[in-house]
Amino acid sequence: VASVRARCLNGLPEVRSGADLGDLIVRAAAEQSPALALADEQIVVLAHKVISKAEGAVVPLQEVRPTRRALQLAGEQDKDPRVVQVVLDQSREILRAQRGVLISRTHHGFVCANAGVDTSNAVDGTVITLPVDPDSSARTLRERLTALTGSSPAVLITDSFGRAWRHGQCDVAIGCAGIEPLDDWRGRKDSSGMELRATWLAVADSIAATADLARAKDSREPVVIVEGLGHLVMRRDGPGAAGLLRAVDEDLFR
Amino acid sequence: VASVRARCLNGLPEVRSGADLGDLIVRAAAEQSPALALADEQIVVLAHKVISKAEGAVVPLQEVRPTRRALQLAGEQDKDPRVVQVVLDQSREILRAQRGVLISRTHHGFVCANAGVDTSNAVDGTVITLPVDPDSSARTLRERLTALTGSSPAVLITDSFGRAWRHGQCDVAIGCAGIEPLDDWRGRKDSSGMELRATWLAVADSIAATADLARAKDSREPVVIVEGLGHLVMRRDGPGAAGLLRAVDEDLFR
Numbered sequence: 001v002a003s004v005r006a007r008c009l010n011g012l013p014e015v016r017s018g019a020d021l022g023d024l025i026v027r028a029a030a031e032q033s034p035a036l037a038l039a040d041e042q043i044v045v046l047a048h049k050v051i052s053k054a055e056g057a058v059v060p061l062q063e064v065r066p067t068r069r070a071l072q073l074a075g076e077q078d079k080d081p082r083v084v085q086v087v088l089d090q091s092r093e094i095l096r097a098q099r100g101v102l103i104s105r106t107h108h109g110f111v112c113a114n115a116g117v118d119t120s121n122a123v124d125g126t127v128i129t130l131p132v133d134p135d136s137s138a139r140t141l142r143e144r145l146t147a148l149t150g151s152s153p154a155v156l157i158t159d160s161f162g163r164a165w166r167h168g169q170c171d172v173a174i175g176c177a178g179i180e181p182l183d184d185w186r187g188r189k190d191s192s193g194m195e196l197r198a199t200w201l202a203v204a205d206s207i208a209a210t211a212d213l214a215r216a217k218d219s220r221e222p223v224v225i226v227e228g229l230g231h232l233v234m235r236r237d238g239p240g241a242a243g244l245l246r247a248v249d250e251d252l253f254r
Numbered sequence: 255v256a257s258v259r260a261r262c263l264n265g266l267p268e269v270r271s272g273a274d275l276g277d278l279i280v281r282a283a284a285e286q287s288p289a290l291a292l293a294d295e296q297i298v299v300l301a302h303k304v305i306s307k308a309e310g311a312v313v314p315l316q317e318v319r320p321t322r323r324a325l326q327l328a329g330e331q332d333k334d335p336r337v338v339q340v341v342l343d344q345s346r347e348i349l350r351a352q353r354g355v356l357i358s359r360t361h362h363g364f365v366c367a368n369a370g371v372d373t374s375n376a377v378d379g380t381v382i383t384l385p386v387d388p389d390s391s392a393r394t395l396r397e398r399l400t401a402l403t404g405s406s407p408a409v410l411i412t413d414s415f416g417r418a419w420r421h422g423q424c425d426v427a428i429g430c431a432g433i434e435p436l437d438d439w440r441g442r443k444d445s446s447g448m449e450l451r452a453t454w455l456a457v458a459d460s461i462a463a464t465a466d467l468a469r470a471k472d473s474r475e476p477v478v479i480v481e482g483l484g485h486l487v488m489r490r491d492g493p494g495a496a497g498l499l500r501a502v503d504e505d506l507f508r
Contacts, residue, residue: 002261002262002468002469002470002475003259003260003261003262003468004259004260004261004464004467004468005257005258005259005260006257006258006259006464007256007257007258008256008257096506096507098506099504099506101506103506110419111418111419160455163417163418163456164365164417164418164500164505164506164507165364165365165499165500165505165507166365166426166456166459166498166499166500167436167454167456167497167498167499167500168435168436168454168455168456168457168459168498169453169454169455169456170424170455170456170459170460170463171460172420181422182421182422183471185471188471199423200421200422200423201414201422201423201424201466201471202417202420202421202422202423202424203422203467205420205422205424205463206424206425206463206464206466206467207467209424209459209460209463209464210258210260210460210463210464210467212455212460213258213457213460213461213464213483214256214257214258214482215256216256217437217439217442217455221256228467228468229467243421244420244421244422245419245420245421246418246419246420246421250353251418251419252350252352252353252355252357252418253350253418253419253507
């Protein structure tokens with residue numbers, strides 16, 4: 001039976017700037033269960049927040065000086081001007097500013113609300129930004145996991161993005177290593193010789209969504225181990241989640 | 255350990271118009287493995303194509319008479335005018351016609367390429383359309399599964415949709431029964447008392463994406479059983495996937 005399984009990694013401690021995340025993951029996996037010992041055909045999925053924290057992608061709001069543009073946008077959208085300034089700093093372009101939402105194209109090229117700036121810690125006076133280069137973060141973590149265990153699982157870094165036209169958020173891949181983010185079946189036929197319809201599968205995003213289902217939202221469980229997709233894991237790191245981004249001039253919705 | 259598992263149901267025969275899909279699923283599950291016997295906390299995920307076939311949502315292209323608008327659009331986008339006519343018949347509105355792609359808002363309200371019309375069988379002279387009312391299809395199938403087994407798993411009907419800004423397709427929910435499509439954590443706090451960031455989770459879409467990963471794309475495996483999400487399954491049928499649709503006047507991307 002073809003089967004995919006996603007399991008939450010428990011027992012990861014609070015991650016601080018400079019933490020050796022690879023070491024923390026390997027220890028937590030070993031403590032939790034021998035079955036979670038990292039293996040080549042697994043995919044280690046991480047909510048970006050732990051990567052951002054480990055890399056120090058945290059901005060103290062008291063150090064932020066809002067520009068005139070940030071003050072104006074903040075007034076119009078009823079937001080904290082310092083948070084808006086951080087969003088602007090993280091954005092290549094603001095696509096929409098409406099209904100209290102800033103839809104940004106980030107410097108990486110992701111289209112998402114508030115440039116992925118996480119304000120859920122803002123009461124503490126800090127906000128968390130996306131990693132500067134999540135594909136590089138994924139490659140670095142994969143290398144560290146390989147050095148520690150001898151196995152080379154794929155690594156996938158996620159964030160929760162809203163979608164056009166549909167309510168709610170789904171997790172998507174913002175960085176990956178060891179997995180082809182798109183599984184290309186274009187032009188191939190199914191078992192009856194018919195051309196396949198859904199033919200260019202954003203598997204990295206589907207894996208991100210799967211991992212999020214295995215997390216309890218009210219607990220600290222940023223890491224999920226996905227098994228059963230060994231055919232998607234590869235030795236080389238591949239193009240990363242940057243490969244998922246549609247070129248601006250091919251984009252029908254701007 | 256929190257764990258989510260998706261397993262493909264093998265051995266489903268070719269589904270024809272009028273088929274008793276509930277009966278086919280229960281038989282296939284019983285033959286495959288006792289562990290797949292349907293249970294209340296499971297989610298039965300179906301690629302819409304089997305629902306469409308069972309409901310006769312299939313259009314013979316030789317019966318289609320393209321209108322002038324279909325002929326014009328087909329010429330501009332280099333498509334079969336009869337297929338374009340079926341797409342127009344299935345659409346409330348064409349949002350974009352560019353690069354050989356028609357982005358439609360269907361009568362249901364889904365925004366997707368070609369109104370979800372599946373042309374992969376077009377060589378046979380037929381195309382498959384989306385079910386007329388996928389939420390109703392899900393409720394009817396759930397009722398039938400309950401009558402046959404005494405258990406009431408949730409039922410989720412999916413299609414592969416492209417996305418704005420990102421390459422590739424992911425499966426999303428187009429119909430469901432027995433599951434709240436959105437898991438609402440807005441205003442709730444995490445274990446440390448911090449407000450949660452990703453707070454309105456499109457779980458039905460994440461489950462659709464998970465199920466698709468368990469399918470081999472070159473074989474006939476439209477049905478996937480998802481386990482480990484019993485907390486999302488409910489006795490009542492709920493609002494259906496229609497609850498996922500953003501109102502047109504709230505939509506920032508048109």
